Amino acid sequence: MSTPEPVLAGPGILLVLDGWGHADAADDNALTLARTPVLDNLVARHPSTLAEASGEAVGLLPGTVGNSEIGHMVIGAGRPLPYDSLLVQQAIDSGVLRTHPRLGALLEKTAEAGGALHLIGLCSDGQIHAHVEHLSELLAAASAHQVQRVFIHAITDGRDVADHTGETYLARVAELTAQAGAGQIATVIGRGYAMDKAGNLDLTEQAVALVADGHGSPTDSARAAVGSSERGDEWVPATVLTPAGDARITDGDMVVWFNFRSDRIQQFADRLSEHLMATGRSVDMVSLAQYDTRTAIPALVERADASGGLADELAAAGLRSVRIAEAEKFEHVTYYINGRDAAVRGKEEHVRITGDAKADYVARPRMNLDRVTAAVVEAASRMDVDLVIANLANIDVVGHTGNLAATVTACEATDAAMERILQAARDSRRWVLAVGDHGNAERMTKQAPDGTVRPYGGHTTNPVPLVVVPNRSDTPAPVLPERATLADVAPTVLHLLGHKPGSAMTGRPLL
Ligand SMILES: O=C(O)[C@H](O)COP(=O)(O)O
Numbered sequence: 001m002s003t004p005e006p007v008l009a010g011p012g013i014l015l016v017l018d019g020w021g022h023a024d025a026a027d028d029n030a031l032t033l034a035r036t037p038v039l040d041n042l043v044a045r046h047p048s049t050l051a052e053a054s055g056e057a058v059g060l061l062p063g064t065v066g067n068s069e070i071g072h073m074v075i076g077a078g079r080p081l082p083y084d085s086l087l088v089q090q091a092i093d094s095g096v097l098r099t100h101p102r103l104g105a106l107l108e109k110t111a112e113a114g115g116a117l118h119l120i121g122l123c124s125d126g127q128i129h130a131h132v133e134h135l136s137e138l139l140a141a142a143s144a145h146q147v148q149r150v151f152i153h154a155i156t157d158g159r160d161v162a163d164h165t166g167e168t169y170l171a172r173v174a175e176l177t178a179q180a181g182a183g184q185i186a187t188v189i190g191r192g193y194a195m196d197k198a199g200n201l202d203l204t205e206q207a208v209a210l211v212a213d214g215h216g217s218p219t220d221s222a223r224a225a226v227g228s229s230e231r232g233d234e235w236v237p238a239t240v241l242t243p244a245g246d247a248r249i250t251d252g253d254m255v256v257w258f259n260f261r262s263d264r265i266q267q268f269a270d271r272l273s274e275h276l277m278a279t280g281r282s283v284d285m286v287s288l289a290q291y292d293t294r295t296a297i298p299a300l301v302e303r304a305d306a307s308g309g310l311a312d313e314l315a316a317a318g319l320r321s322v323r324i325a326e327a328e329k330f331e332h333v334t335y336y337i338n339g340r341d342a343a344v345r346g347k348e349e350h351v352r353i354t355g356d357a358k359a360d361y362v363a364r365p366r367m368n369l370d371r372v373t374a375a376v377v378e379a380a381s382r383m384d385v386d387l388v389i390a391n392l393a394n395i396d397v398v399g400h401t402g403n404l405a406a407t408v409t410a411c412e413a414t415d416a417a418m419e420r421i422l423q424a425a426r427d428s429r430r431w432v433l434a435v436g437d438h439g440n441a442e443r444m445t446k447q448a449p450d451g452t453v454r455p456y457g458g459h460t461t462n463p464v465p466l467v468v469v470p471n472r473s474d475t476p477a478p479v480l481p482e483r484a485t486l487a488d489v490a491p492t493v494l495h496l497l498g499h500k501p502g503s504a505m506t507g508r509p510l511l
């Protein structure tokens with residue numbers, strides 16, 4: 001006798017609960033501190049497992065925390081993708097970066113013209129946007145080409161690493177410059193200004209004016225620069241370190257952007273390029289990894305191919321998908337889940353829920369969740385929609401504030417939204433696959449480099465819950481394998497839609 005098909009293939013909802021990681025209950029675990037009956041019930045009563053969302057399982061360096069870009073890319077690709085941090089590290093380990101012809105040619109040209117090299121990037125070891133140690137390779141290359149003036153325009157973090165650690169990382173930069181015999185920190189500014197991605201150009205302009213024209217508060221040490229912030233490392237005001245001398249960007253200089261992740265540096269890179277051009281300064285620029293800037297900036301390390309994922313398979317099968325998220329995560333359910341591909345395939349609809357771009361997430365931990373939920377419910381009710389893909393951003397975005405109470409509220413708001421979405425799924429006979437893209441809110445403290453335990457709003461290496469709510473309850477519920485990875489999501493989604501995994505996918509259907 002054949003076993004009945006446990007899940008009736010049909011339309012569904014793929015929900016990414018951003019920052020929904022798994023860890024044992026603890027007094028810094030916002031998810032277990034929160035009252036979340038719907039999520040608890042979901043995991044307890046329906047087929048569920050834990051999925052790896054960090055390190056090698058998704059294409060990151062071993063032991064590194066997951067992030068929204070690689071999380072959504074792997075969810076969409078159905079296979080781990082070598083992420084930019086890994087590719088940069090490989091280029092360093094193999095010596096390819098140090099001997100990169102484009103870098104070498106530009107350094108030589110700069111040295112001959114007596115120009116300066118400006119290194120701009122985030123100085124921490126958060127491994128999400130950048131790694132401070134990458135500077136060592138760039139400084140060595142500058143030294144080898146005898147570039148005499150090397151200025152580091154340091155951006156302080158406090159988001160991907162514990163806050164109030166900026167001074168430690170700037171001290172590390174100073175060590176690296178001493179080791180290489182080249183370079184000095186010229187300016188310091190927090191990532192809140194330099195890495196805005198929400199179009200707040202007033203913030204970006206402060207970073208542009210600082211590095212291009214030396215407009216900032218003069219101070220004589222990195223420690224004083226970081227200490228001048230009243231709002232932690234993210235918001236260190238534009239500061240010029242006077243011992244570096246005149247570090248303005250002039251005609252014939254070159255710039256290397258050393259963030260490997262594009263999303264939060266590209267606005268600054270674009271504005272700086274435009275400003276230099278508008279003021280008649282001809283400056284060569286390269287970035288460590290490929291950026292999605294409007295102005296073309298050549299990359300030293302190319303991206304991995306991410307084609308052949310869920311979007312391509314949906315298009316090939318003629319299936320309609322609706323993508324829904326609020327602004328903070330809109331690119332994640334469109335551009336990133338589609339393999340960093342901006343093309344909108346035929347039957348693909350995008351719903352971007354907008355709100356206050358400068359929202360204070362501690363004061364407003366619900367964000368625009370009600371409108372996101374309403375859009376999911378509406379899309380689910382449409383007979384012509386095969387797959388709804390939505391991101392519920394609160395757990396991650398509010399988690400980043402490092403504020404435990406606000407994050408608990410965000411978890412509870414997400415729980416209530418889930419209740420409405422699950423009801424909509426029952427009404428429309430849809431299955432639901434809910435998954436985190438990386439951990440965040442399940443651990444809200446971290447040990448800082450100096451050994452103290454601090455509030456922490458960044459990501460984690462914890463696995464994420466993955467739950468499948470079948471579209472019918474009259475057949476035995478399937479059992480999912482004990483462990484999974486984010487690469488299994490797309491094959492499972494295609495299976496639930498009644499299709500095979502794509503040939504480029506190495507993940508497997510979990511049921
Ligand atoms: O850019 C950010 O907000 C954080 O550094 C990383 O968070 P994300 O990967 O969720 O965007």
Ligand SMILES: [Mn+2]
Pocket residue numbers: 018019067068069071396437438
């Ligand atoms: Mn995320």
Ligand SMILES: [Mn+2]
Pocket residue numbers: 019068396397400440459
């Ligand atoms: Mn995040």
